[in-house]
Amino acid sequence: MNIHEYQAKELMLKFGVATPQGKVASTPEEAETIAQALGTDNLVVKAQIHAGGRGRGTFKDGFKGGVQLAKTPAEAKMFAGKMLNNTLVTAQTGEAGRLVKKVLIVEAKDIKRELYFAIVMDRATCGPVIIASQRGGMDIEAVAHDTPEAIFHESVHPLLGLHDYQARKLAKLLGLEGKLLGEAAKLFKNLFRCFIESDCSLVEINPLVVTKDDKVMALDAKFNFDDNAMYRHPEIVAWRDTDEEDPREVEASKFSLNYIGLDGNIACLVNGAGLAMATMDIIQYAGGSPANFLDVGGGASKEQVTAAFKIILSDKNVKGILVNIFGGIMDCNIIAAGIVEAARETGLTIPLVVRLEGNNVEAGKKTLAESGLKLITGNDILDAAKKIVAEVKKAA
Amino acid sequence: MAILVTPETKILIQGITGSFGGRHAQLSLDYGTKVVAGVTPGKGGQTFADVVPIFDTVEDAAKQTGATVSVVFVPPPFAADAILEGVAAGLDLVVAITEGIPVTDMMKVKEAMRGSKTRLIGPNCPGLVTPGTGKDSHGGCRIGIAPGYIHKKGNVGVVSRSGTLTYEAVWQLTTRGYGQSTCVGIGGDPINGTSHTDILKMFNDDPETEAIIMIGEIGGTGEEEAAAWAKANCKKPIAAFIAGTTAPPGRRMGHAGAIVSGGKGTAAAKIEALKDANIAVSPTPAEMADTLIRHWKK
Numbered sequence: 001m002n003i004h005e006y007q008a009k010e011l012m013l014k015f016g017v018a019t020p021q022g023k024v025a026s027t028p029e030e031a032e033t034i035a036q037a038l039g040t041d042n043l044v045v046k047a048q049i050h051a052g053g054r055g056r057g058t059f060k061d062g063f064k065g066g067v068q069l070a071k072t073p074a075e076a077k078m079f080a081g082k083m084l085n086n087t088l089v090t091a092q093t094g095e096a097g098r099l100v101k102k103v104l105i106v107e108a109k110d111i112k113r114e115l116y117f118a119i120v121m122d123r124a125t126c127g128p129v130i131i132a133s134q135r136g137g138m139d140i141e142a143v144a145h146d147t148p149e150a151i152f153h154e155s156v157h158p159l160l161g162l163h164d165y166q167a168r169k170l171a172k173l174l175g176l177e178g179k180l181l182g183e184a185a186k187l188f189k190n191l192f193r194c195f196i197e198s199d200c201s202l203v204e205i206n207p208l209v210v211t212k213d214d215k216v217m218a219l220d221a222k223f224n225f226d227d228n229a230m231y232r233h234p235e236i237v238a239w240r241d242t243d244e245e246d247p248r249e250v251e252a253s254k255f256s257l258n259y260i261g262l263d264g265n266i267a268c269l270v271n272g273a274g275l276a277m278a279t280m281d282i283i284q285y286a287g288g289s290p291a292n293f294l295d296v297g298g299g300a301s302k303e304q305v306t307a308a309f310k311i312i313l314s315d316k317n318v319k320g321i322l323v324n325i326f327g328g329i330m331d332c333n334i335i336a337a338g339i340v341e342a343a344r345e346t347g348l349t350i351p352l353v354v355r356l357e358g359n360n361v362e363a364g365k366k367t368l369a370e371s372g373l374k375l376i377t378g379n380d381i382l383d384a385a386k387k388i389v390a391e392v393k394k395a396a
Numbered sequence: 397m398a399i400l401v402t403p404e405t406k407i408l409i410q411g412i413t414g415s416f417g418g419r420h421a422q423l424s425l426d427y428g429t430k431v432v433a434g435v436t437p438g439k440g441g442q443t444f445a446d447v448v449p450i451f452d453t454v455e456d457a458a459k460q461t462g463a464t465v466s467v468v469f470v471p472p473p474f475a476a477d478a479i480l481e482g483v484a485a486g487l488d489l490v491v492a493i494t495e496g497i498p499v500t501d502m503m504k505v506k507e508a509m510r511g512s513k514t515r516l517i518g519p520n521c522p523g524l525v526t527p528g529t530g531k532d533s534h535g536g537c538r539i540g541i542a543p544g545y546i547h548k549k550g551n552v553g554v555v556s557r558s559g560t561l562t563y564e565a566v567w568q569l570t571t572r573g574y575g576q577s578t579c580v581g582i583g584g585d586p587i588n589g590t591s592h593t594d595i596l597k598m599f600n601d602d603p604e605t606e607a608i609i610m611i612g613e614i615g616g617t618g619e620e621e622a623a624a625w626a627k628a629n630c631k632k633p634i635a636a637f638i639a640g641t642t643a644p645p646g647r648r649m650g651h652a653g654a655i656v657s658g659g660k661g662t663a664a665a666k667i668e669a670l671k672d673a674n675i676a677v678s679p680t681p682a683e684m685a686d687t688l689i690r691h692w693k694k
Binding site for chain 1: 423472473496497498499500501502503504506507508541542543545546556557558559560561563564567584586587611613614616617637639640641642643644647648649650651652653654658659663679680681682683
């Protein structure tokens with residue numbers, strides 16, 4: 001799950017992580033009021049969408065830049081008016097862009113130094129690791145590649161957490177001294193507490209800045225959360241903005257289906273995440289291109305299969321469907337009946353190849369064959385993949 | 397001999413009165429597995445399916461029945477605690493089937509287990525099966541949620557991060573006449589109890605296991621580490637399959653651990669490491685058994 005910049009700011013404030021003052025607005029008038037309250041002639045107005053590249057983005061009406069500097073509350077109001085209810089297209093949004101429903105008004109800071117600070121959950125050490133660098137404000141993967149010595153790593157004990165001395169050591173490595181050393185160490189400790197207590201899988205501060213008036217603060221923050229832990233964070237779940245997500249993925253989640261849309265034209269419906277990935281792979285191996293990842297879980301009930309077909313068919317690129325089910329414990333005949341009903345209910349017209357294996361598979365194949373539907377049976381996964389690729393090519 | 401469990405192993409089930417746990421407890425009983433106890437706090441003294449006594453605590457269950465292995469079907473919010481209860485009771489093995497345990501919970505479990513005698517398999521895994529000698533491998537030890545009948549007693553060890561892909565491999569082996577020593581699902585989460593390498597070591601030392609199928613997927617570096625270990629140490633032929641060649645980076649492909657991020661954990665890197673270790677890599681999931689048989693009989 002992702003959150004908006006203004007929400008990240010709220011979360012950091014809650015844990016005492018210093019960040020520039022600011023508030024979110026839904027109307028130009030609100031933006032003006034916030035700017036007045038901030039009492040500075042150095043303001044930034046930022047469009048709130050999840051995608052990056054906002055500064056260089058262009059709005060659908062031609063207005064350029066989702067991040068604007070403003071000198072007065074009136075200017076802040078003007079920029080807010082241009083951004084709100086307008087659609088911003090950036091390098092990351094795709095052509096459709098994203099509707100801007102909120103703007104963030106923050107105090108712009110005069111910056112002396114830009115640093116990098118991140119906390120990630122590390123599989124190798126089975127605990128959190130802090131990654132820090134003096135080269136903030138740029139692509140950290142490029143820094144790591146070109147100058148690995150400029151990146152510092154610090155493992156954190158899974159139970160004891162971040163020690164004071166570790167926080168001070170990191171501050172020192174970032175070249176922070178005197179009053180700044182203590183200030184930065186405090187920020188790191190607070191951010192670490194935020195990371196653990198909010199069940200984050202990643203917190204990335206890029207840049208962490210030292211301002212001209214000698215303050216350390218987080219200028220921008222990226223948060224990723226552990227989906228498995230969200231049951232205990234209703235306050236974070238409430239921040240979910242489904243407008244920012246693929247509508248098909250939102251619909252799928254309502255039926256406990258795990259769906260991820262891709263660019264290809266052969267849809268697949270599979271039980272089990274590993275087998276679903278492997279089915280995407282084999283479609284490509286057979287010369288096709290997968291349209292999605294879709295795991296229906298262990299059950300594959302009729303309701304789920306019907307919902308899955310509807311979601312698959314809402315993707316206009318889809319020219320064929322491959323169903324691949326290993327019915328270990330589930331009766332294949334029940335699964336087959338579900339597939340037949342789902343195909344009827346959705347009025348399927350594109351080619352459908354079904355590969356069933358497992359418990360009571362012969363009865364299942366019989367049900368498919370006698371359904372009167374124009375579906376094709378695959379003998380094994382490769383055979384099924386080859387058949388659907390051939391069908392889609394034939395229809396094209 | 398098989399690894400980890402034999403048909404004689406006595407197992408207890410944490411969460412036996414839940415619908416999921418109960419269903420699979422019954423299937424294990426039907427398979428002939430020695431399910432000797434269930435644990436559900438507050439339901440001690442009751443019986444499951446008229447034959448399995450239920451206890452309030454794992455300690456009581458283990459002491460009174462001699463169970464040495466536990467299977468955890470407890471829902472995610474309580475699963476970490478359930479695992480640690482099994483560890484505290486001094487069990488040899490805890491198998492966590494539960495899907496969706498928060499990573500920070502598993503981080504704490506992993507640390508708390510340091511130095512204990514208990515091995516953890518999972519979480520978010522199908523469990524493990526040591527097939528029996530009866531019809532459709534009846535009489536074996538089935539721990540977890542795998543279909544028992546697809547197995548056949550024999551000499552191939554199977555280790556995998558994914559459930560249904562494991563069943564594919566096992567079924568391919570069985571239908572070609574090749575049985576299995578033990579089949580282990582290590583689970584799809586980023587922090588788990590037992591790695592591919594751990595299981596490869598056991599298969600390497602197990603006289604009954606003659607060849608190995610290892611199934612991996614994108615995310616993490618477990619497969620690369622296993623390949624490096626096998627290159628230097630493994631005496632037995634291995635075939636492997638890696639799922640997720642077409643998965644886009646930055647997206648979680650179902651399993652919490654199946655994600656390519658920061659250029660790490662790609663299928664290409666894993667396949668390269670496996671090939672470098674003289675492991676035969678199956679090009680598709682349809683050819684896992686055939687790839688092994690060709691490599692083995694060479």
